[in-house]
Amino acid sequence: xxxxxTVEPRRxxxxxxxxxxxxxxxxxxxxxxxxxxxxxxxxxxxxxVSCKEVFKGPxxxxxxxxxxxxxxxxxxMKLEDFGLSCKLEFFNPKAAVIGTPRVTYTIVYExxxxxxxxxxxxxxxxxPLHNHPGMTVFSKLLMGTMxxxxxxxxxxxxxxxxxxxxxxxxxxLEADSVFTAPCHTSVLYPxxxxxxxxxxxxxxxxxxxxxxxxxxxxxxxxxxxxKDFPYTAFPNGEMGLExxxxxxxxxxxxxxxxxxxxxxxxxxxxxxxxxxxS
Numbered sequence: 001x002x003x004x005x006t007v008e009p010r011r012x013x014x015x016x017x018x019x020x021x022x023x024x025x026x027x028x029x030x031x032x033x034x035x036x037x038x039x040x041x042x043x044x045x046x047x048x049v050s051c052k053e054v055f056k057g058p059x060x061x062x063x064x065x066x067x068x069x070x071x072x073x074x075x076x077m078k079l080e081d082f083g084l085s086c087k088l089e090f091f092n093p094k095a096a097v098i099g100t101p102r103v104t105y106t107i108v109y110e111x112x113x114x115x116x117x118x119x120x121x122x123x124x125x126x127x128p129l130h131n132h133p134g135m136t137v138f139s140k141l142l143m144g145t146m147x148x149x150x151x152x153x154x155x156x157x158x159x160x161x162x163x164x165x166x167x168x169x170x171x172x173l174e175a176d177s178v179f180t181a182p183c184h185t186s187v188l189y190p191x192x193x194x195x196x197x198x199x200x201x202x203x204x205x206x207x208x209x210x211x212x213x214x215x216x217x218x219x220x221x222x223x224x225x226x227k228d229f230p231y232t233a234f235p236n237g238e239m240g241l242e243x244x245x246x247x248x249x250x251x252x253x254x255x256x257x258x259x260x261x262x263x264x265x266x267x268x269x270x271x272x273x274x275x276x277x278s
Contacts, residue, residue, distance in 0.1 A: 041271075043081040047073050047116070047210075048109060048273040055114040055212035058219060061136055062212070067187060070210070074140040074185040079206060082108065082118055083270030086143055090120065093203045101125035101201075102262035108208075109273055115214035118142070118268075121201035128258050129198045129226040137188045137195075137211050141181045144205030148186070150175040150194025151228070151252060168234060168251040171196065178202065196226060196252065226252040 050073060054066040062070070079086055101122040108116040121127070121144075129149070151171035174194035175186075188194045199207065215221050231249040 041081050043073070043077050044108070044271050045273055047077070048275070051114045051116070051210060051212070055136075057113045058134060058213045058221075061189060067136075070138055071185045071187065074138055074208070074210070075182075077140060077142065077208065079142050081271070082142075082208075084142075084206070090122075091143055091204045091206075093123070097122045097124060100260055100262055102264060103127055104264050104266055106266050106268040106270075108268050108270070109275070110214055111275070112213065112216075114210060114212035117209050117211075119199075119205075119207050119209065121146070121199065121205045121207070123201055123203050125201045126261075127199040127263075128261065129196055129228060129252070131196045131224050131226070132188065132190075132211065133221045133224075134190050135188075135195075135211050135213060135215075135221065136190065137209060139186045139188075140208040140210075141179050141183055142206040142208055143181050145178060145180040145202040146205045146207065147178050147200040147202060148175050148194075148197060149173075149200075149228075150188065150197035151250065152192055152195055154249070156191045168229065168253045170231075171228075171250055171252045173248050173250060181205075225255050225257055227255050228252050 047070075050070060054062045054070055056062075101124050103119060103121050103125050105117050105119040108118060110116070119127070129151070150173075152174055154170040154172055175197070179186075186194075188197065199205075213219075213221065215223055229251040231247070231251065234251050
C-alpha cells in the first residue's frame with residue numbers, strides 16, 4: 001500500500017484533535033469553568049496485551065477461542081479509548097467535504113506480529129477493494145455508518161502460483177451490507193471471511209483495524225487492489241450458475257493503486273501502550 005507520510009513533532013494530547021483537522025483551536029483561553037478531564041481507560045492496554053498473546057506471527061491463524069476473546073474486547077471499544085470524541089467536528093454528518101475526500105489513518109501500534117490502526121473516512125470516501133495476504137483482520141467500526149463489500153476467491157491461489165495481474169478470477173461475495181456504530185466486530189481470515197474488501201463511508205467514520213501479521217513488502221504481504229465485474233460479464237462453463245445465483249459471484253481483476261485514492265498517515269498522539277516487555 002502506497003502511503004504519503006507526514007512527520008510532525010510530538011505535541012500535547014489536545015493537539016491530536018487539531019492535527020486531524022477535526023476541531024478548531026480556540027482563540028481565547030477561558031478559565032471561568034473547570035473542565036473535568038477524562039481518565040485514560042484500560043481498554044487499549046488490555047487489547048495490546050491480548051494481541052501479544054493471540055498473534056503468533058506469519059503463517060499462523062488465531063485459535064477460535066482467541067478470536068472470540070478479541071472480538072469481545074473490540075465490541076466494547078469506543079472512540080474515547082483512543083483519545084477521541086464523537087463530538088468532534090469531523091463526525092458532524094452535515095460537515096461539507098471539499099474536493100476528493102481523503103482517507104487519513106494513524107498507527108496506534110505495530111510490530112512484526114500485529115498492528116493496530118485507526119482509519120478516518122469523511123462522508124463518501126472510499127477505500128477500494130484490496131486484499132490482506134496471509135492475514136487475520138479484525139475491523140471495528142468506532143463511529144459512523146459504512147458500507148462494506150467483501151469477497152473471497154472461489155479457488156484460492158496456490159502459494160507457488162505465479163502472479164497474473166491481468167487475469168480475471170472468480171470470487172464469491174461474502175458481504176454487501178451497511179453497518180452503523182455501535183456494531184459487532186468483523187473478522188476476516190487469509191482465505192475466508194471476505195479477505196478482499198472495500199469500505200465506503202456513508203457518514204464520517206472511524207474504524208479500527210487490528211491485523212496479524214501486518215503488511216510487509218519484504219515478507220510478501222503487500223496490498224493489492226482490485227476491480228470487480230458482474231458474474232455475467234465473462235463466460236464460465238464450469239460453474240453453470242443460474243442468473244440469480246450469479247449475483248453471489250463476481251470477477252475480480254487486479255489493478256494499480258487508484259489515482260483518486262488519497263490516503264495519508266499521521267502521527268498517533270493518543271494513549272500509548274507499554275511495549276517495554278516486547
